[in-house]
Amino acid sequence: MCGGHPGRHEFANASAGVLFNRTAAVGLTNAYGSLSAGSQYTAMYDTLIKYDPMVFGQQYTWMPTTGSVDGFSFKARVNNSVKYVGRFGGLTATADYSFGGSADSFQSSAAYGGALDYDMGSFAAAVAYDYRNGAINSTGMWTKSRNWSASAREQLGDVTLMGGYEHYLFNPTKGKSVSSALWFGGVRYLIAPQFLATLDTRVHDEPADLLRWTGDAWMGGEAARAPLPISSYEVLDAIVARLADRKLFPNLRHVVFAGHSGGGQVVQRYAVAARNIAALTGEGIDVRYVVASPSTYAYFDAQRPNAQGIAAPFDAAQCSDFNQWKYGMDNRPPYLDDRTPAQLEATYAARRIDYLVGGADDDPQQSALDRTCAAEAQGPQRVARAEAYYRYIQSRHPDGLKQSFHIVPGVGHNGARMLTSVCALAAMFDTQGCEQ
Incomplete structure (x- = not known):
């Protein structure tokens, strides 16, 4: 029942006079x-x-x-x-x-x-x-x-x-x-951006100068529908710039981008695309990303997991849109089209990223799961997609990757339980308990 990550096995350093001073357990769940x-x-x-x-x-x-x-x-x-x-x-x-x-x-x-x-x-x-x-x-x-x-x-x-x-x-x-x-x-x-869809502004009486997007286009960094074509990722950049201001936050040491489900999709794609993170790291501020239970991930080439969950060339005849952004690198929005896939991947591989998924989040018919053909090309359900993506990024960067993957036992598609789990807290706050 221990959460872990495929392809990685390690012993914790000795501390407190104990050779193995970390959690290690086996068990059963029903x-x-x-x-x-x-x-x-x-x-x-x-x-x-x-x-x-x-x-x-x-x-x-x-x-x-x-x-x-x-x-x-x-x-x-x-x-x-x-x-x-x-x-x-x-x-x-x-x-x-x-x-x-x-x-x-x-x-x-x-x-x-x-x-x-x-x-x-x-x-x-x-x-x-x-x-x-x-x-x-x-x-x-x-x-x-x-x-x-x-x-x-x-x-x-x-x-x-x-x-x-x-x-x-x-x-x-x-x-x-x-x-x-x-x-x-x-x-x-809680400090968090609120991205509105055009439907929200039709139903609610909102100011005309409030940014709004078509459907969930904000997840992938698309430009706002009105009043100005501003990328949702530029909104995150503005928050980054404000946090990097040492006059406002002289003691800030850590910034964590964390999201679950649709929020996890935003965090994973922003980790690919973000332009302005150097404003934080240049001030000595640690930046990390917590990607919890997204439906899909952004791949950097035309490979997708095969039946064994191993990245292999994908047959586009099965799904012609499989590599369109936000699933792949084709037709990227203007915010990140100024960099090549190789440049985006190199930056992404250097980030500190923790991937989390609930062990019970494996229902291929779950109501919020993306079941388009581009999503299905990444696997049948969230656990399979998460395992396959982490295996994919590990295989492409076998050395020096500052990223980890954990399955949270017994948790389905539940944001509150995921983001208060031991592994999520460890990723965000450096607490103990998720050393596996």
Whole structure:
């Protein structure tokens, strides 16, 4: 059930005095949930990361302070653990048990925990519990710690309010205890462009000078229908230019372009086409792209995946439009027609890009899936198309590619679950948990 990427196998660097200090688990998933075993993140970590205003940003989050009154401290990951995750409508139930690391004592360094997380859409709330034993000492005793928390978040338009309470109790001996309590809270604000179609402006009373596109032409960087022929990618360029202004954002260090489904299509094509990214990188700002579950991808030549998912020359007799932009490089819009496919590919291959797709997003009849012949030339459904495209780009750039691919287990075509998954958070915020 671990997410991974084809054609790439690696060991994590040793850290924290442990040779293999990364997640590694195997398991099974069915309609009743998932059961996994290995070195894994705890129920408390998996739950609270959704309510941390800084998403476990190492310099700012409250989570690493849990238990900081002693050397025991909160550990997000445990070894030799068994974990269950079940989803029942809006409720996610998680439980874990770690057998510790001592062959002669199941209690030495053992740990267990659980969480209930209820997501109603705009509102969500969760409770979590975590219990740990320390390593057994020469007297046959061990330390103990207990954490419990309650948290909530509320979506108000583009603003998300989140906060909660965490309580920590540490027992170094039977007769002593240390406790701490922490209230936390924060606000997130979403900044995103809104691309309107001509239909939107007919239905709603919008200003005449508001840009609008024909249908979903904005996804591929086409020019606006009115009032001026401005590419949707020029709109993104304008946002880039503003973010690069050090007078406005003197402390900005990272910019992430992230999108799911249709948004994922925009991000992937903008990574191909973007002109103005040097304005950010020239200021020392890290730029990355998170492409989650798009219907299709932009290929750089006339190859498409064969029945085995391997790129091979495509028979245009099957679909004469298979290589038209936004599926390929033919008839590109003016915004990117000033560069050759080879130039576009060289720039694209140098970008940091994380491709994500849900493991259950494999329905060839899913309602939002592009089923045109140009799309079908890339594979029958999103998982197959994602795997094939990443294999394609890897084969063309076997060395030095700063791109990765992860399948998120058990997730279908669901933007909220994809973009709050461990791998999406790792891609956007450098959190832990997606090292596979």
